[in-house]
Amino acid sequence: xxxxxxxxxxxxxxxxxxxxxxxxxxxxxxxxxxxxxxxxxxxxxxxxxxxxxxxxxxxxxxxxxxxxxxxxxxxxxxxxxxxxxxxxxxxxxxxxxxxxxxxxxxxxxxxxxxxxxxxxxxxxxxxxxxxxxxxxxxxx
Numbered sequence: 001x002x003x004x005x006x007x008x009x010x011x012x013x014x015x016x017x018x019x020x021x022x023x024x025x026x027x028x029x030x031x032x033x034x035x036x037x038x039x040x041x042x043x044x045x046x047x048x049x050x051x052x053x054x055x056x057x058x059x060x061x062x063x064x065x066x067x068x069x070x071x072x073x074x075x076x077x078x079x080x081x082x083x084x085x086x087x088x089x090x091x092x093x094x095x096x097x098x099x100x101x102x103x104x105x106x107x108x109x110x111x112x113x114x115x116x117x118x119x120x121x122x123x124x125x126x127x128x129x130x131x132x133x134x135x136x137x138x139x140x
Contacts, residue, residue: 054078056086058132064106067113067130079136087118087129097121112137 054073059066068086073079084094091098098118106113112134118127 054082056082061086061090061129061131064108064111064113064130067132069132069135071135073133073136074139079133083114083116083129083131086131087116090129091118091120091127101126110134 055071056068057071058069061068068083070079070082070086073082087098087100088094098120100116101119102117104115104117106115111132114131114133116129116131118129119125120127
């Protein structure tokens with residue numbers, strides 16, 4: 001009985017000293033991806049000559065018709081890094097000049113888009129950047 005009481009006290013005391021999480025958990029921005037990070041689920045795009053080269057083309061990302069087209073990204077981290085680089089060319093360094101507030105997948109006919117909603121640090125304005133990610137989606 002003494003041991004049972006001792007175990008119960010230890011459990012209660014131990015639980016009372018468990019740190020509590022305050023507020024909402026802050027997740028890292030998925031677009032902050034270092035060039036050195038390799039996606040373990042993707043083929044070795046950097047050393048495998050059979051994978052297509054990564055290319056970014058298209059428009060300025062201001063609409064579906066002007067979408068930034070990403071071809072050759074063979075892994076989610078590579079796609080995210082490429083998107084972040086494209087947005088940085090438009091607005092400046094991520095974190096200092098802008099941050100992604102949300103993402104939205106869209107499909108029009110046979111084209112897959114990813115719309116990134118970006119908030120600018122200087123004035124808080126939100127811009128939607130359109131990416132054509134059809135090649136990525138077709139090669140999952």
